[in-house]
Amino acid sequence: MPDARSTILAKLRAGRDAHPVETVPSDFTVLRDKRWDPAERLERIKRMMEAVHTEFVDATEQDWPAVVQAFLKEAGARTLLYAPATPAGARLEAEWAEGGPDLVRYDRSVDEFKEEMFTAIDAGITQTLGAIADTGSLILWPSAEEPRLLSLVPHIHVALLRADALYDTFWQVMTENRWADGMPTNALLISGPSKTADIEQTLAYGVHGPKRLIVVVVR
Amino acid sequence: MAHADIDFGPINFRGASRAALKDPQLRANFRRAMDGLMSKRAVQFADSAEWHAMRALGASVRLRALSKLPELLEKLEENCTRNGITVHWASTTDEANAIVLEIMLRVDARLAVKGKSMVSEEMHLNAFLEKHGIEALEADLGEYIVQLDHEMPSHIIMPAIHKNTKQIAQLFRDKIRGAEYTEDVAQLTDLARRVLRKKFMNADVGISGVNAAVAETGTLCLVENEGNGRMVTTVPPVHIAVMGLEKVVEKLEDVPPVLSLLTRSATAQPITTYVNMITSPRKAGEKDGPREIHLVILDNGRSKIYADEELRHTLRCIRCGACMNHCPVYTRVGGHAYQAPYPGPIGKILVPQMEGLDKRGEMPHACTMCNACVEICPVQIPIAGLMNRLRAEAVHPGDAVKDAGSQRSMAEALVWKGWAATFSSPAAYRMATTVLSTVGNAAPASLPLLKEWTSVRAKPRFAGRTLHDLAREKGIPDA
Numbered sequence: 001m002p003d004a005r006s007t008i009l010a011k012l013r014a015g016r017d018a019h020p021v022e023t024v025p026s027d028f029t030v031l032r033d034k035r036w037d038p039a040e041r042l043e044r045i046k047r048m049m050e051a052v053h054t055e056f057v058d059a060t061e062q063d064w065p066a067v068v069q070a071f072l073k074e075a076g077a078r079t080l081l082y083a084p085a086t087p088a089g090a091r092l093e094a095e096w097a098e099g100g101p102d103l104v105r106y107d108r109s110v111d112e113f114k115e116e117m118f119t120a121i122d123a124g125i126t127q128t129l130g131a132i133a134d135t136g137s138l139i140l141w142p143s144a145e146e147p148r149l150l151s152l153v154p155h156i157h158v159a160l161l162r163a164d165a166l167y168d169t170f171w172q173v174m175t176e177n178r179w180a181d182g183m184p185t186n187a188l189l190i191s192g193p194s195k196t197a198d199i200e201q202t203l204a205y206g207v208h209g210p211k212r213l214i215v216v217v218v219r
Numbered sequence: 220m221a222h223a224d225i226d227f228g229p230i231n232f233r234g235a236s237r238a239a240l241k242d243p244q245l246r247a248n249f250r251r252a253m254d255g256l257m258s259k260r261a262v263q264f265a266d267s268a269e270w271h272a273m274r275a276l277g278a279s280v281r282l283r284a285l286s287k288l289p290e291l292l293e294k295l296e297e298n299c300t301r302n303g304i305t306v307h308w309a310s311t312t313d314e315a316n317a318i319v320l321e322i323m324l325r326v327d328a329r330l331a332v333k334g335k336s337m338v339s340e341e342m343h344l345n346a347f348l349e350k351h352g353i354e355a356l357e358a359d360l361g362e363y364i365v366q367l368d369h370e371m372p373s374h375i376i377m378p379a380i381h382k383n384t385k386q387i388a389q390l391f392r393d394k395i396r397g398a399e400y401t402e403d404v405a406q407l408t409d410l411a412r413r414v415l416r417k418k419f420m421n422a423d424v425g426i427s428g429v430n431a432a433v434a435e436t437g438t439l440c441l442v443e444n445e446g447n448g449r450m451v452t453t454v455p456p457v458h459i460a461v462m463g464l465e466k467v468v469e470k471l472e473d474v475p476p477v478l479s480l481l482t483r484s485a486t487a488q489p490i491t492t493y494v495n496m497i498t499s500p501r502k503a504g505e506k507d508g509p510r511e512i513h514l515v516i517l518d519n520g521r522s523k524i525y526a527d528e529e530l531r532h533t534l535r536c537i538r539c540g541a542c543m544n545h546c547p548v549y550t551r552v553g554g555h556a557y558q559a560p561y562p563g564p565i566g567k568i569l570v571p572q573m574e575g576l577d578k579r580g581e582m583p584h585a586c587t588m589c590n591a592c593v594e595i596c597p598v599q600i601p602i603a604g605l606m607n608r609l610r611a612e613a614v615h616p617g618d619a620v621k622d623a624g625s626q627r628s629m630a631e632a633l634v635w636k637g638w639a640a641t642f643s644s645p646a647a648y649r650m651a652t653t654v655l656s657t658v659g660n661a662a663p664a665s666l667p668l669l670k671e672w673t674s675v676r677a678k679p680r681f682a683g684r685t686l687h688d689l690a691r692e693k694g695i696p697d698a
Binding site: 022 | 248251285288292309310358364380387404408416436437444445446449450454456471478486494498500504506507516518522523526527
């Protein structure tokens with residue numbers, strides 16, 4: 001008996017070859033032409049993300065670690081999970097003052113501290129590759145240095161966004177940066193804190209992922 | 220425990236829809252939800268030029284993928300394999316279930332957490348796994364709710380849309396240990412969060428669907444709002460993704476238009492909270508993510524649908540559910556009346572082709588041909604036309620659709636033969652209209668064929684004189 005793979009592919013080939021599918025050219029102009037003035041992009045991103053409960057905090061290249069610390073202290077976070085091998089992680093380690101939330105290093109496999117991550121971590125911090133004006137989305141490419149769960153398991157996700165890394169559309173980001181040449185293990189767009197409308201279409205935030213998403217705009 | 224093992228008995232759309240129509244709570248729940256979804260979607264596509272350009276682009280992406288379907292599936296397999304994702308092929312849902320089970324047994328899995336997947340509903344995967352002693356827990360809040368109540372989803376995007384808050388509050392109090400009754404949606408959500416986070420942490424396997432699989436890069440794309448999709452694809456050591464074979468797109472750049480049309484049509488969001496693009500399992504040095512990813516590519520009748528030049532357009536579907544939200548029949552009878560994994564307009568064309576016209580011959584008739592679904596379909600599927608085609612297939616034996624001809628009735632065939640003969644002969648037509656305008660009104664409403672009509676409608680009245688007569692009297696010449 002032939003295996004499922006060859007059976008399926010043979011049927012598809014026979015069906016298609018008997019009646020080829022008529023196609024029309026894909027015209028991406030509608031996405032190519034979607035542009036915003038660079039000055040408008042951040043405003044739009046803010047407006048769209050705030051509409052879905054994202055919080056924005058302003059900072060500078062010099063003061064962002066202090067701004068993050070002050071914010072988390074105010075929010076009552078006791079622990080902050082971070083990626084020590086990233087440039088942002090190095091800054092946090094060097095500049096974290098006494099008395100703030102405790103810094104927890106994400107420098108080992110999750111398997112070694114899964115329970116701790118799920119039960120004892122209040123906040124996680126990541127960098128981003130930028131943000132998208134069209135949909136109000138952050139772009140994240142987690143890596144060996146900056147793991148995937150940093151932006152998912154902690155109740156508060158703090159994301160650093162450089163004010164000069166703003167794009168118009170998702171399509172523009174991936175085509176201009178040639179994503180198709182090499183996708184990472186996991187690429188993400190994040191447009192707000194976790195939410196659901198599954199109970200009578202009433203919006204509720206923080207169903208499985210972070211309850212709060214804090215975007216720190218670094219200028 | 221799993222909702223897929225509910226036995227409805229014989230499929231009976233007519234009976235189930237009659238019962239649904241008599242349930243004022245159910246009708247109110249659906250009416251309210253569908254009205255909200257329709258108006259919110261309209262805002263997303265307020266720019267008509269943009270809408271037309273986007274849906275033309277979406278349709279072109281889907282058609283291009285279908286035009287190269289076998290080659291793209293091979294390319295997807297090749298790239299996934301290179302990325303470390305194991306690809307499996309299944310002709311039937313039984314084969315797909317067996318593949319999933321084999322993986323589970325090999326890793327000695329006791330608990331699987333699931334993201335929303337319509338293909339897994341098609342497979343009745345939960346019931347199958349439970350039978351083999353594996354707990355399969357739905358993690359999408361809506362799916363979790365219907366699973367708690369041993370139900371099937373009633374909408375492909377919003378599975379628990381048939382329930383209101385009070386009903387869910389009662390359900391949680393009854394089924395979740397230690398839960399107190401509350402109608403506060405934030406508290407109910409938090410309750411589910413506490414239960415499910417423990418499950419994510421302890422699950423052996425995560426199961427998800429796929430919204431688009433990219434042949435060019437071997438990437439699986441998933442959209443969701445809750446984070447459960449990311450949890451099930453990131454936390455457990457093994458991730459199994461199941462997809463219908465039509466879900467492939469050619470290039471990575473095809474993904475943004477498809478996802479934009481999907482999320483705007485489905486829930487009126489510019490994009491969902493999370494767009495999750497998965498290209499490989501955990502690589503050396505990476506600290507999280509599953510160590511194994513399996514992709515199960517399911518046929519389940521799709522290759523047969525694909526063989527027909529017209530019906531293959533069913534496979535363009537991106538599962539946004541907008542056709543349901545805009546369907547006057549779905550809005551009134553709700554999702555459960557269809558007793559099928561896919562309800563509403565797309566279900567009415569897809570399910571009969573998958574399961575056969577013998578079992579599902581009624582579905583294509585549950586349509587008023589109002590064309591609302593055709594107007595809002597983001598990939599321009601001619602749903603009403605396909606519905607009509609299936610009605611014809613149901614009464615004409617043939618090879619195009621499973622069990623074609625099974626709904627044929629001698630009485631109906633004779634009536635149509637008579638109708639055709641009457642309308643193609645002027646003498647017969649004259650005689651028939653004369654007879655009907657003279658004595659037609661004397662026919663009792665209880666006559667065999669008339670009875671069906673008059674059971675819910677007024678009996679049609681014949682005019683005393685035919686239109687031809689009146690026209691002639693006015694001096695309009697016969698052609």
